[in-house]
Amino acid sequence: MARKIIWSQYAKVQLREIFDYHLAAASEQTALQLVRNIVARVDILVEHPQAGQREELLATYPQQFRYLVEGRYKIVYYNDENSAIIASVFDCRQNPAKIHVLNR
Numbered sequence: 001m002a003r004k005i006i007w008s009q010y011a012k013v014q015l016r017e018i019f020d021y022h023l024a025a026a027s028e029q030t031a032l033q034l035v036r037n038i039v040a041r042v043d044i045l046v047e048h049p050q051a052g053q054r055e056e057l058l059a060t061y062p063q064q065f066r067y068l069v070e071g072r073y074k075i076v077y078y079n080d081e082n083s084a085i086i087a088s089v090f091d092c093r094q095n096p097a098k099i100h101v102l103n104r
Contacts, residue, residue, distance in 0.1 A: 003049060008087050008088075008101075008102065009102075014089040015035055018038070018091075019034075038070045052066035052075075052077065055099075063087075072093055074089070076090060076101060
């Protein structure tokens with residue numbers, strides 16, 4: 001069975017916020033391309049679920065969070081049996097202490 005990529009509701013909201021910000025600050029083309037790049041970046045997790053580094057700032061959670069980087073965004077995820085769950089898309093320009101995730 002092929003591994004799935006599942007985006008949490010929280011991560012979906014964050015993607016929308018990223019799109020909306022760049023739509024207003026730049027252009028629709030820029031916003032679309034940025035979101036497409038973020039979404040495409042996680043494709044590696046289908047074949048390589050451990051591709052990202054561990055996210056030490058979330059070490060107190062029961063899940064073992066890992067992350068990938070796309071541009072200035074940290075894509076935080078964890079693995080379960082057959083899926084990679086995208087928990088958060090964090091703008092690395094923010095204070096690292098602000099990173100958090102919500103349940104699916």
